[in-house]
Amino acid sequence: MAARKKRSIFEIVEEYFEGMEEGVERLGETLTEKPSWNCRACTMEPLHNIMIAPDEVTVTVDLPFAEEKTIQVKPIDVNTIEISAKMRRTIRFEDFGITHYRGEFQTFHCRMYIPVPVRMEKMETRFKRGMLEIRIPR
């Protein structure tokens, strides 16, 4: 019978944390499994991303069909911003060939949590080619 390799305490701890990380990842995926639209509020959630640099946080939001003058970026608290924008045209499920849902959308809406302290009052935004960029100094 082959002797069982004795594991060091570091290997055991590493394995434990890897298992925890996987569990958290799975839980995160389960919790974020939701439609990217809300029929009651007539809103669509835009794709958005966050990049954290040593001196600033950059948030980008893809807003196709957004009307530039309606874009709003509001700090909700010290770590959260809310982004909304009206669309130039109403989007319906039928536009995508979908007939088993009913609903139409006129607005983009999302909230983003900024995981590091930032100076919200120094926030700057620009909108180019349908893409919103928000820069917030740290």
Next chain:
Amino acid sequence: MSGEVKIIEKERISTNAVMLFGFPDVGLVGVIAASHLISELKLDEVAFLDSELLPPLIVLHEGLPHSSIRVFGNNEVLLAVSETPVSADVIYPIMNALIDWGKSKNVKMMISLSGIPIEQRQDAEKLEVFAAASSPEMLKMVQDKGVEVLKEGYMVGPQAIMLQRCANMGTPALTLLAQCFLNYPDPEAATEVLKGLEKVTGIKVDTSKLLEKGEEIRLRARDVMKRTQQELSKMKKAQEYDIPVYVS
């Protein structure tokens, strides 16, 4: 493991075609380009992939079930396209099966269409297209046709498997990569990769509709992009940003 993946042919498959791959990746460049090729070249579904390695998912079109990975084609082109991101756990057997199937059809060349993310994409006025090849001869061919070569770096994803396997089998292959957004659907980049494809193979399609419908495509592709993003992070896609240690 490739035996667990079946390619079911629906029609007679032409030989000596160029085989293209459009799989979900950065900017969904390959999928958007593939979808445009299908509609512009009026390609029919000629085969589909069947495997229990894939999640229990079908795509419904006009009320009928379809595999999420299908091959479209005509006499000159075979185009393998996936409508959902393929998980890192099963990407090898899936790609190997498609490549081996293409080889069995004596395709003259395999080309995967994809993207390469750049940081200041929003401000980029001109998007460049790069190529990586399976052999020095193929490399020379793309250079002669005016496509820049991606000389050093890492490649992650279906295109990496395709290029390596074709290099091992001696099948001429290329990966065409257009500069693009990392996490946002990028129809402009898809347009550029199709222009690169035209330079290399002569396969020409009108790309004006792709640009006209750009906003609609971006809106429609949000969900697939989001899921692709999750799979890419599991594949450690960010490794493409790494600077390799040179080993001669």
